[in-house]
Amino acid sequence: MERHFDEQLNELKHLLIKMCALAETMIGDAVKALVQRDATALPFIRQHEAEVNRLQVEIDEACFTMIALRQPTASDLRFILGAAKTNTDLERLADQAVNIANKAERLMKHDPIKPFVIIPQMTELARGMVRDSLHAYVNRQPDQAREVIQRDRQLNALKSEIGDEMLGFMQKDPSLVPYSLDIVLVSHNLERIGDHAKNIAENAIFVIEGKDIRHGTEFRTDLPSA
Amino acid sequence: MSENVITVSKLDLWYGAFQALIGVNMAVEKQKITALIGPSGCGKSTLLRVLNRMNDLIPGVKITGEVLLEGRNIYAPGVDVCALRANVGMVFQRPNPFPLSVWDNVAFGLKVAGQRGGQRVEEIVERSLRGAWLWDNVKDKLDHSALELPLDQQQRLCVARLLAIEPEVILMDEPCSALDPIATAKIEELMLELVQKYTIVIVTHNMQQAARISHYSGYMLLGEMIEFSETNRIFTNPKDKRTDDYISGRYG
Numbered sequence: 001m002e003r004h005f006d007e008q009l010n011e012l013k014h015l016l017i018k019m020c021a022l023a024e025t026m027i028g029d030a031v032k033a034l035v036q037r038d039a040t041a042l043p044f045i046r047q048h049e050a051e052v053n054r055l056q057v058e059i060d061e062a063c064f065t066m067i068a069l070r071q072p073t074a075s076d077l078r079f080i081l082g083a084a085k086t087n088t089d090l091e092r093l094a095d096q097a098v099n100i101a102n103k104a105e106r107l108m109k110h111d112p113i114k115p116f117v118i119i120p121q122m123t124e125l126a127r128g129m130v131r132d133s134l135h136a137y138v139n140r141q142p143d144q145a146r147e148v149i150q151r152d153r154q155l156n157a158l159k160s161e162i163g164d165e166m167l168g169f170m171q172k173d174p175s176l177v178p179y180s181l182d183i184v185l186v187s188h189n190l191e192r193i194g195d196h197a198k199n200i201a202e203n204a205i206f207v208i209e210g211k212d213i214r215h216g217t218e219f220r221t222d223l224p225s226a
Numbered sequence: 227m228s229e230n231v232i233t234v235s236k237l238d239l240w241y242g243a244f245q246a247l248i249g250v251n252m253a254v255e256k257q258k259i260t261a262l263i264g265p266s267g268c269g270k271s272t273l274l275r276v277l278n279r280m281n282d283l284i285p286g287v288k289i290t291g292e293v294l295l296e297g298r299n300i301y302a303p304g305v306d307v308c309a310l311r312a313n314v315g316m317v318f319q320r321p322n323p324f325p326l327s328v329w330d331n332v333a334f335g336l337k338v339a340g341q342r343g344g345q346r347v348e349e350i351v352e353r354s355l356r357g358a359w360l361w362d363n364v365k366d367k368l369d370h371s372a373l374e375l376p377l378d379q380q381q382r383l384c385v386a387r388l389l390a391i392e393p394e395v396i397l398m399d400e401p402c403s404a405l406d407p408i409a410t411a412k413i414e415e416l417m418l419e420l421v422q423k424y425t426i427v428i429v430t431h432n433m434q435q436a437a438r439i440s441h442y443s444g445y446m447l448l449g450e451m452i453e454f455s456e457t458n459r460i461f462t463n464p465k466d467k468r469t470d471d472y473i474s475g476r477y478g
Contacts, residue, residue: 001411004418005438068461069437 005070012062012083013138019055019090020134022048024127026097027193031123034104034186035116045101049094056091060084075207082207086137086200093130093196096189103182103189110179113169119183122158122190125151129197137204145208148201155194162187229256231395231425232277237291239272241284246272248449250291254395254442259417259426261440261457263433264472268446270429274397277427278314279307295395312339315388319400321380323372323387328355328364331372331383335391350390358386359416378409382416396420398428402435414439433473437461445469 026048029041063084066072072080129148136145166180202214211218232254239247247269254260254277262270275281276293279300293300300310312335323331332351341347351368355361360382364375372383381401388396398417402410417426417439430436436443437457444454445464453460453469464470471477 001415003411004415065458065462069457071434071437 005076008062008066008070009076009079012059012066012080015055015059015062016083016086016090016134017138019052019059019087019094020130022052022055023090023094023097024130026052026094027100027123027127027130027190030097030100030104031119031186031190033101034107035120037108039105039108042101042105045098049098052091052094056087059087063087075210078207078210082137082203085203086134089196089199089203090134093193096193096196100186100189103186107179107182113176113179113183118158118162118165119186119190122155122162122187125155125158126190126193126197129155129194130200133197133200133204136201137207140204140208142205142208145201145204149198152194152198155191159187159191230254231256231296232427233292233294234273234276235292235294237273237276237289237293239269239276239281240286240288242286246449247276250446250449250451252444252451252454254425254427256425257421257423258441259421259428259439260442260444261436262427262429262444262446263431263436264446264452265477266431269449270444270446271399273446274316274399274427274429277395277397278311278316280311280316282307312391313393314395314397315391315393316397316399317381317384317388317401319403321377321384321404323375323380323383325371325373327369328372328375328383329368332386332390335387339391354386354389355383357389357420358382359412359419360386376409378405378412381405381409381413385416385420393424395425395427398426400429400431402430402432410435445472447472 026045029045033039033041033045063080066080070076129151132144133148135141136148163184166184169176169180205211205213230253232252234250234252234254237247237250238245250269250273252260252273262273264270272281276289277295277300281287281289289301295310295314299305324334326334329351332354333347336347336350341350352361355364360379363379364370364383367374372380375383381404385396402413405413414435417428420426428436428440440457442454443457443460445452445460445466445468447468453464453466455465459465460469461473464473468477
């Protein structure tokens, strides 16, 4: 039997998809501003941030109301709790895009030390993780969620690579410390975006399978099995 | 613009010396579900029965105050109570089909109103049964006794019987309390469908049901309307502590 409640759950899904699309655009625009030294997209990032913040409140309100009015159980309950958590991760990862935009504004005033290679790679990886984790959650794809979790390692490896590279510049020429440090921080922002996407993916698995795999529990053998 | 179909103002009701309703105010919005909740004996069923003058049948009842249906006082002298009850129909706790065939149950009101068979009655019966989500279940046994139907189908037949005479308002007095959870879910979904055309007032002692389906809720206690508001507000942030205590299960 098709339930009226399903319509409300679908609306919730659509709000999350909208929020995710905005966040993804913000990440792309922020890095584009940095790499192409082009400030045109910066005001849009701030506008999108305001919209993301508004959606965060709207989604929390929707979850809160549905729990109070529908007393969801089983898969409905997991889906709504999952939506509230995913909501938080999406808002935080959008904040990371704003952090990148702030640094881009500073950095674009200087010539780059070297062409950007790893930052665009990290960006594509992080954006893909965000998109796919939400896709996995909304469309109930546990395999895709697990695959996103695996991708997080690549992002961490790239971040270390940037750290080493920038450390080299800083040691050679202390005048490059402020610039290099900002680049390291951007890589940190991107790595954090990946972490949030990983949270969303882990959450998706909980929503779909009812299995809590956070903190690597799925791959550990020293814990009691569920 | 929201439009109120029923407006209850300063309503007092006594059963003999016992005052069952005390200064009740309530507005029922058109094409919305309004739920009345509260512990047993709080007056919610009495208030519901005020809305189509079912209490008139109880000896010793005295009512003061005003109940307006589309702006007209239903307690004014000269009101046609039969016409009122056709316009404000009622579904009861226990399904109460007549001991007649499925068909005759639905056509009953039409016959009373003077329509005798023919194409039009056939159309109305089918449309009413479809409207109550019952057509597929009963289309091959329209001549069977209504009492042979399972309880939830009997309850939906009672809804179909109402729909046939096209009321404006449907009153429901704990319509699911005799039904299992699946049958309850069906009736709830049906109500959400019906409300696109009709205005519904439901009394329920199942708070979760009020939360799930209603747009407005009134919490009653000892004959008083303690709080009346949007259901969302009642169940997430009620203003009165007594409402909060009842909703959260601390009282009642």
